[in-house]
Amino acid sequence: MAGFLIKRLLQAIFVVIAITLVVSFAIRLTGDPALMMFQGGGGSMTEEDLARIRAALGTDQPFLVQYWHFLTGMLTLDFGRSFTGGTSVSLLIGDAVPATLLLAFISMLVSIALSIPLGIKAATARGKVADQIIRILSLVGLSFPNFWLATMLVLLFGITLGWLPPSGMSGMASYVMPAVTMGIILTATNVRLVRTAMLETLQSQYIMVARAKGLSESKVLYKHALRNCAIPLITYFGLQFGGLLGGIVVIERVFNWPGLGTLAFDAVASRDYPVLQAVITVLSLMIVGINLLVDIAYGLVDPRIRTE
Secondary structure: OHHHHHHHHHHHHHHHHHHHHHHHHHHOOOOOHHHHHHHHOOOOOOHHHHHHHHHHHOOOOOHHHHHHHHHHHHHOOOOOEOOOOOOEHHHHHHHHHHHHHHHHHHHHHHHHHHHHHHHHHHHHOOOOHHHHHHHHHHHHHHHOOHHHHHHHHHHHHHHHOOOOOOOOOOOOHHHHHHHHHHHHHHHHHHHHHHHHHHHHHHOOHHHHHHHHOOOOHHHHHHHHHHHHOHHHHHHHHHHHHHHHHHOOHHHHHHOOOOOHHHHHHHHHHHOOHHHHHHHHHHHHHHHHHHHHHHHHHHHHHOHHHHHO
16 A cells, blocks of 8 residues: 555656646746736836836746746745735635535535435436436536626626625525526536446446345335445545536636635636646646545455455
């Protein structure tokens, strides 16, 4: 087990370095932040002023030198300072990470709580009315763009009815609409996955034996069938959670959520290199860590994998 963890950690380090290198190079192709500040100042600055801004920001140095400073600072959790506000990037990341993680976690719980019972119901009622309704609803859910669904929820429950906060993070009520928005979109895919996995498992011989022993249907479905098809579900849910972290930018922007997505969006708009590099690095570490936890979870669910 120790060798496996060491190997995965080395792979994770390589992946993170590769991602940050590509991102650091790519964002510098989008433009010069010093020039943006020059234009924002009404064009009254001279070329000497522009050169002084670049020197102050450190963008006058070669790319590899800038990237090396970023890597060495990352080891001590020092991501530098924001180009736009001069605030410590580490403080910005520290404030944004809990908001994003909690929102993603609640959204995933909403999706799992809906998709597992609906998928099992669709599998046990294969070809019947309930199965057809669930499959149609999942197709409808897949057709909803997340920004459209988020906007509709804000207009209905936030503005028209006034039941929920339309934006910002101001208590547990503010989590409802963004979490439901992402949860519904995820559920539309997860229901079909759970249904397919359960259909294959329910045809197994041990399920027939369990029913022949007189076990209750709920015990057969949730204790035996669901556990034995859990490996592909855990894999997909884990990967989906990682993708959820990376694709949360739009939802956070619609709901003005103070998370990593909003931070990244603002950093792209202002060409704030240190903030964007830090956000991508933190998201990469999260996704790699989630994939590692998924691998460990295999052994907890399936004793055969733990033995191997």
